[in-house]
Amino acid sequence: MMQSTISNFPPYLSLAIWLPVLFGVLILAVGRDERAGMTRWLALAGAVVSLLATFPLVSNFDNAAHGMQFVESAPWIGRFNIFYSLGIDGLSLWFIPLTAFVTVIVIISAWEVIQQRVAQYMGSFLILSGLMIGVFCAMDGLLFYFFFEATLIPMYIIIGIWGGDNRIYASFKFFLYTFFGSLLTLVAIIYLYNAAGGSFDILEWHKLPLTMKEQTFIFIAFLAAFAVKVPMFPVHTWLPDVHVEAPTGGSAVLAAIMLKLGAYGFLRFSLPITPDASHSMAGFIITLSLIAVIYIGLVALVQKDMKKLVAYSSIAHMGFVTLGFFMFNDMSVQGGIVQMISHGFVSGAMFLCIGVLYDQMHSRQIADYGGVVNRMPKFAAFFVLFSMANAGLPATSGFVGEFMVILGAVQFNFWIGMLAATALIFGAAYSLWMVKRVVFGEVANPHVADLVDLNRREFFMLAVLAIATLYMGLYPAPFTDTMQTSVADLLKHVSVSKLP
Numbered sequence: 089m090m091q092s093t094i095s096n097f098p099p100y101l102s103l104a105i106w107l108p109v110l111f112g113v114l115i116l117a118v119g120r121d122e123r124a125g126m127t128r129w130l131a132l133a134g135a136v137v138s139l140l141a142t143f144p145l146v147s148n149f150d151n152a153a154h155g156m157q158f159v160e161s162a163p164w165i166g167r168f169n170i171f172y173s174l175g176i177d178g179l180s181l182w183f184i185p186l187t188a189f190v191t192v193i194v195i196i197s198a199w200e201v202i203q204q205r206v207a208q209y210m211g212s213f214l215i216l217s218g219l220m221i222g223v224f225c226a227m228d229g230l231l232f233y234f235f236f237e238a239t240l241i242p243m244y245i246i247i248g249i250w251g252g253d254n255r256i257y258a259s260f261k262f263f264l265y266t267f268f269g270s271l272l273t274l275v276a277i278i279y280l281y282n283a284a285g286g287s288f289d290i291l292e293w294h295k296l297p298l299t300m301k302e303q304t305f306i307f308i309a310f311l312a313a314f315a316v317k318v319p320m321f322p323v324h325t326w327l328p329d330v331h332v333e334a335p336t337g338g339s340a341v342l343a344a345i346m347l348k349l350g351a352y353g354f355l356r357f358s359l360p361i362t363p364d365a366s367h368s369m370a371g372f373i374i375t376l377s378l379i380a381v382i383y384i385g386l387v388a389l390v391q392k393d394m395k396k397l398v399a400y401s402s403i404a405h406m407g408f409v410t411l412g413f414f415m416f417n418d419m420s421v422q423g424g425i426v427q428m429i430s431h432g433f434v435s436g437a438m439f440l441c442i443g444v445l446y447d448q449m450h451s452r453q454i455a456d457y458g459g460v461v462n463r464m465p466k467f468a469a470f471f472v473l474f475s476m477a478n479a480g481l482p483a484t485s486g487f488v489g490e491f492m493v494i495l496g497a498v499q500f501n502f503w504i505g506m507l508a509a510t511a512l513i514f515g516a517a518y519s520l521w522m523v524k525r526v527v528f529g530e531v532a533n534p535h536v537a538d539l540v541d542l543n544r545r546e547f548f549m550l551a552v553l554a555i556a557t558l559y560m561g562l563y564p565a566p567f568t569d570t571m572q573t574s575v576a577d578l579l580k581h582v583s584v585s586k587l588p
Contacts, residue, residue, distance in 0.1 A: 099160050100144050101174040104184055105222045108138040108191065112214030119207020128199055131210035135195045138217065139188040149181055151569050154577055156227065156291070164231070169286050173228040178574030179355050179425065180224040182567060183348060186432050190344045191217040194337040196549045197440050201336065201447055202250065209250060213337060216242035223349050229277045229288040236349060237270055243338065243346065250335040258333035265326040269316035276309035280361070294360040294581065297588040303365035310358045317350025320410060321380040324403045331399035332452070336443025339395065343402050344436035348428045351409045355578065359413065363582040370414040377414070378507050380407030385514030389521065393452045397522055398438045401478055404511060405431045411508060412493040416582060420496020421575050422568055427489025429567060430560055434486050437474045437553040441467070444546055448539055454522060459531035463539040468527045470550040475523045477557050479516040485560035
């Protein structure tokens with residue numbers, strides 16, 4: 089039996105997970121709609137404290153170290169050898185502050201918009217934030233599964249209560265799609281537990297020798313859950329429906345963090361546990377990713393609803409991530425992770441921009457807008473910047489990840505690189521086409537003439553995201569340096585066969 093070890097005090101990872109959850113529970117307990125102002129301030133304080141708790145992880149992280157850092161381990165269910173085991177490496181480090189940061193932004197975004205059940209809304213987001221951070225830190229297979237599934241519940245509630253007219257359909261679709269995929273994963277986790285002689289330790293699983301048949305089945309079982317979460321083509325259909333119905337904050341968190349849980353699962357489970365199957369299925373995954381990147385880019389072009397357009401663009405951008413992971417070279421895998429972080433900033437910001445317009449006009453249809461720049465110049469500047477970042481303009485964060493993936497793709501196969509690069513053209517096409525129709529031109533709709541420019545709260549929220557997008561685009565080194573060692577270790581591990 090392993091002894092309980094907490095190698096560092098304070099236990100930073102536990103704080104990052106449980107602080108937002110505790111604040112969320114506190115808000116649910118004391119928050120009332122009669123005291124909505126207090127509830128909002130308490131939620132904001134909780135989110136900011138939770139964000140501050142993640143900073144020591146970044147400042148104390150050792151870029152050159154191999155293996156897991158900030159390790160915590162304590163027996164959880166001793167009878168089955170299940171541990172409360174946490175640790176992070178360069179692959180998961182940045183997602184923890186990103187999750188906490190997006191939560192702060194989302195709480196600011198809902199300040200005036202959410203008037204009913206304020207405490208439940210804010211509490212749900214804080215609990216969701218903690219659970220998502222748990223996914224990135226878990227080093228025990230069952231703990232990972234617990235966090236991975238638990239994230240569904242707050243999100244389901246957020247869509248089902250504060251969503252649009254068709255919210256019940258959207259929340260059910262979201263729940264069923266993601267839940268069915270995960271059941272196969274549970275089977276794979278139990279199989280690995282038995283194969284490892286009764287251990288749920290993910291690092292033990294990485295070393296397990298498995299036959300090709302076992303690896304293929306386990307790979308497909310993990311793919312069922314992770315592909316739906318990312319979402320990869322053809323299991324992507326839930327995402328546009330959910331985005332259209334979800335409230336603005338729900339869309340921002342879904343796009344910025346939740347989609348990353350699936351992609352992260354590939355890095356932590358699929359590649360290291362089943363390296364031979366990953367290599368043999370790589371062609372299949374690359375094909376699906378290229379379809380997502382090109383075909384979904386074309387689908388985005390014809391959308392009439394702004395949210396739908398950005399939802400489809402999210403699928404196309406996440407296609408880059410899965411493409412990068414399965415070409416097995418340093419550049420493409422790092423590019424995939426950078427793309428995940430960047431997409432967190434950019435797509436979150438796009439949904440918040442659409443939310444700002446929707447709060448005033450109550451329409452998401454592109455045709456209802458035009459000439460917004462005449463009434464909202466500050467807003468228009470942000471909207472154009474984020475759309476450019478969405479298209480992958482150099483000096484924005486969107487460019488760095490996509491460029492690295494395309495570089496890695498050209499190293500792997502020139503034609504795959506070529507096809508991936510066409511996606512940038514489609515990305516520019518649908519992003520700029522939306523900007524042209526929404527922001528520029530003459531004011532045709534009388535409702536547009538009544539729009540009011542950003543207030544201080546909205547300006548602050550978008551300005552912080554704009555700074556993050558530009559900083560990452562101009563100086564990506566802090567992000568790439570932390571992951572170099574971990575990516576190299578992962579690829580070294582994946583290149584060695586595990587066949588017995």
